[in-house]
Amino acid sequence: MAGDLILLAAVSLLSAFQQCHFAWLVGKSRMKHKVMPPAVTGAPEFDRTFRAQQNCVEFYPVFLTALWIAGWFCNQELASFLGVLYVFARYKYFHGYAQSVKGRLTGFYMNLIILICLITLGAAGIANSFLDEYLDFSIMKKLRKLS
Numbered sequence: 001m002a003g004d005l006i007l008l009a010a011v012s013l014l015s016a017f018q019q020c021h022f023a024w025l026v027g028k029s030r031m032k033h034k035v036m037p038p039a040v041t042g043a044p045e046f047d048r049t050f051r052a053q054q055n056c057v058e059f060y061p062v063f064l065t066a067l068w069i070a071g072w073f074c075n076q077e078l079a080s081f082l083g084v085l086y087v088f089a090r091y092k093y094f095h096g097y098a099q100s101v102k103g104r105l106t107g108f109y110m111n112l113i114i115l116i117c118l119i120t121l122g123a124a125g126i127a128n129s130f131l132d133e134y135l136d137f138s139i140m141k142k143l144r145k146l147s
Helices: 002-033 044-073 076-099 102-135 139-146
Strands: none
Touching (some): 002 044, 002 076, 044 076, 076 102, 102 139
């Protein structure tokens, strides 16, 4: 059973490590710019780093939910590949935002496209499962017959 989910689990763990790394970078920036908790504003460099990390945290539940639903109901390999791309795009977003406000845009748009793909895959997989379970009609089976 666990082997069936290994790719999704690996991407989830990779993304969790990334979240920890981003939080560590905020802590480093706090020390560098002498912004002591609970303060969340300070030098512009700190503010951008803090906001980048917070934005990553805000999107994280959406990413994990979409990743697992797309992988479970549609295709684990494709969902995991998109998950790795998402982690890369979050890296670009975080470091781009830490450098400048406009620097975040490339990573942000990449993340948005990947999330839309994951959500679409998940919705298609759920719809197919519903049709197969309750109406005895499987789009995937029909597509396989055509090939």
